[in-house]
Amino acid sequence: MKGMTKKQSDMLRYITHFIEKKGYSPSYREIMRAFDLNSPGTVYKHLQALKRKQNLFSEKHCSRSLSLEDIHSRESPSFECELPYIGYISANSPVESFPQTETIHVPPLLVPNPDKTYVLQVQGDFLLKELIADGDLLLVEVRSQFDAGSLVLARVNNHAMVVKRYYAAGTQIRLEGHYDTLAKPIDVLHDEVQILGAVAGIIRLSS
Numbered sequence: 472m473k474g475m476t477k478k479q480s481d482m483l484r485y486i487t488h489f490i491e492k493k494g495y496s497p498s499y500r501e502i503m504r505a506f507d508l509n510s511p512g513t514v515y516k517h518l519q520a521l522k523r524k525q526n527l528f529s530e531k532h533c534s535r536s537l538s539l540e541d542i543h544s545r546e547s548p549s550f551e552c553e554l555p556y557i558g559y560i561s562a563n564s565p566v567e568s569f570p571q572t573e574t575i576h577v578p579p580l581l582v583p584n585p586d587k588t589y590v591l592q593v594q595g596d597f598l599l600k601e602l603i604a605d606g607d608l609l610l611v612e613v614r615s616q617f618d619a620g621s622l623v624l625a626r627v628n629n630h631a632m633v634v635k636r637y638y639a640a641g642t643q644i645r646l647e648g649h650y651d652t653l654a655k656p657i658d659v660l661h662d663e664v665q666i667l668g669a670v671a672g673i674i675r676l677s678s
Contacts, residue, residue: 475524482506482517483526486537496537498571499557510626511557511568512667515589516613522586552582555589560609560624562597563631577610581672587613588671591624598634600648603673609634610672622670628663634670 475483485505489497499511508514518537521527527537556575558568575590582588591609601622603609611624623637625646635646635657644664647656 475521475526478506479517479520479526483521486527490537498569499555500568500570503568509565509629510665510667511566512589512611512613512624515555515557519586519613552577552579552585552588554582554585554610557589557591559594560591560632560634561594563633565626565632566591567594575608577608577672577674581674582610583671584612589613589668600654601634603634604675606676608674608676609670610674611668612671613668614666617666617669624667624670626665626667627657627659629665633657637666637669 482502485502486497489501497505499514502514503509503511506514518527522529529537553574553576556569556573558566560566577590579585588610591611593603593605593607593609596605598604598607609624617623617637617639619638621637622634623646624632624634625637626632627646633646635648638645638647643658643660645656645658646664648654
């Protein structure tokens with residue numbers, strides 16, 4: 472399995488054995504349990520790496536969408552992007568993942584990098600200061616670099632999940648609400664926070 476990290480190699484081997492045994496691919500939650508991971512975003516990063524190396528593919532219109540063979544080489548272009556719809560995000564809580572992988576179709580103009588983007592639905596009014604309402608869909612793009620002021624999904628001290636504006640300052644990262652002047656900013660060291668992605672777009676389902 473040349474060109475893969477040990478984690479990617481182990482994950483591909485697990486998916487292969489799972490498909491051979493059950494006839495369908497494992498869900499994000501099953502992969503998280505198998506590798507003792509606590510973030511669907513981490514699973515997503517590994518799967519995208521395997522797809523880029525063409526060791527793994529995705530089937531459209533399928534809740535368990537992973538495949539070991541490419542069936543899309545002859546498909547006609549689509550006017551919609553199909554993204555992994557992972558689960559829910561609420562205030563200071565871990566992401567609540569769906570029991571199995573789901574997908575959602577979104578307009579391509581909203582998704583600059585569809586291969587690096589997944590969807591979370593907001594639960595509650597904790598992002599109203601960012602003009603994001605209960606029920607809105609966040610299009611989260613996995614990145615390694617973030618601009619100052621980017622709205623990011625972050626896990627602080629391996630526990631609290633927040634959606635805040637990102638600012639780097641030396642050895643620290645500051646997470647703060649752009650419009651919420653009353654909320655105290657969160658200042659942490661780089662190794663105390665895990666940035667799971669930047670909010671690249673928002674879809675409002677409610678009227």
